[in-house]
Amino acid sequence: MQDVLFYCFAALTILCGFMVVANPWSRNPVTSAMFLVLTIVSLAGLFTLLHAFFLAAVQVLVYAGAVMVLFLFVIMLLDLKEEARRKIRGFGMISGGIAVAAVFGIIFKTLVFDTPRLSAGLSAPNLEGVTKPLGETLFTRYLLPFEILSVLLLVAMVGVILLSKRDLR
Amino acid sequence: MTAGLEHYLVVSAILFCLGLLGVILRRNLLIIYMSLELMLNAANLAFVALSRFNNNLDGQIMVFFIITVAAAEVAVGLALIVALYRKRQTAHVEDLTLMKL
Numbered sequence: 001m002q003d004v005l006f007y008c009f010a011a012l013t014i015l016c017g018f019m020v021v022a023n024p025w026s027r028n029p030v031t032s033a034m035f036l037v038l039t040i041v042s043l044a045g046l047f048t049l050l051h052a053f054f055l056a057a058v059q060v061l062v063y064a065g066a067v068m069v070l071f072l073f074v075i076m077l078l079d080l081k082e083e084a085r086r087k088i089r090g091f092g093m094i095s096g097g098i099a100v101a102a103v104f105g106i107i108f109k110t111l112v113f114d115t116p117r118l119s120a121g122l123s124a125p126n127l128e129g130v131t132k133p134l135g136e137t138l139f140t141r142y143l144l145p146f147e148i149l150s151v152l153l154l155v156a157m158v159g160v161i162l163l164s165k166r167d168l169r
Numbered sequence: 170m171t172a173g174l175e176h177y178l179v180v181s182a183i184l185f186c187l188g189l190l191g192v193i194l195r196r197n198l199l200i201i202y203m204s205l206e207l208m209l210n211a212a213n214l215a216f217v218a219l220s221r222f223n224n225n226l227d228g229q230i231m232v233f234f235i236i237t238v239a240a241a242e243v244a245v246g247l248a249l250i251v252a253l254y255r256k257r258q259t260a261h262v263e264d265l266t267l268m269k270l
Contacts, residue, residue, distance in 0.1 A: 021191035096193035156241035
């Protein structure tokens with residue numbers, strides 16, 4: 001049952017990820033954003049299969065909720081009708097495809113040849129990513145990074161307010 | 170075949186390469202941004218898978234941090250794109266070849 005679900009979610013993730021990047025029917029950024037939402041939701045499904053329940057919820061709330069709403073707002077703020085008229089140049093497509101295929105080849109080779117050796121010594125997984133142990137680790141061992149992160153969010157907020165003032169100087 | 174560590178890592182690698190392809194291929198700033206999010210999510214998946222199969226919670230904490238940083242990054246980046254669009258009326262990288270506003 002879990003394996004069937006894994007293959008379903010993995011196929012959905014990769015298919016929707018492909019549709020974000022290279023949708024053959026539509027060049028509209030809104031379509032890409034919607035497929036990105038689907039990708040993120042199916043990734044949350046994969047997180048659930050990995051027993052990372054809290055992160056699956058956070059993924060849906062933060063990414064599919066907050067970040068994508070921000071994206072859609074900006075898409076609708078900008079008038080991007082021009083995008084559909086431009087065509088992708090063949091040279092960029094070929095060279096980019098070759099570069100990405102090379103990167104994938106390197107990663108895949110590493111995974112296929114090194115991961116069996118890596119995972120041979122592992123015991124059976126019994127980790128549960130529920131809120132309690134996650135929160136305990138976050139507020140004891142990782143307290144300082146957590147506080148720094150809150151400062152980072154404050155900096156981002158101030159930066160956005162500064163950037164969206166009418167006369168940028 | 171049961172889904173082991175390498176299955177998740179392969180999905181993560183494919184997703185990362187799709188994001189990279191988007192950054193290289195697409196010329197729209199917003200879609201480049203979405204591809205960046207795709208790459209970050211691929212890294213998240215690898216972190217969660219390794220955390221699960223190593224019985225170590227640190228990877229999930231790292232994913233938590235990555236999600237937060239990504240949210241901040243998206244906010245700042247989209248504000249920059251909007252500011253740029255106001256000045257130059259375009260969100261296309263081929264029209265943005267000057268460093269001067």
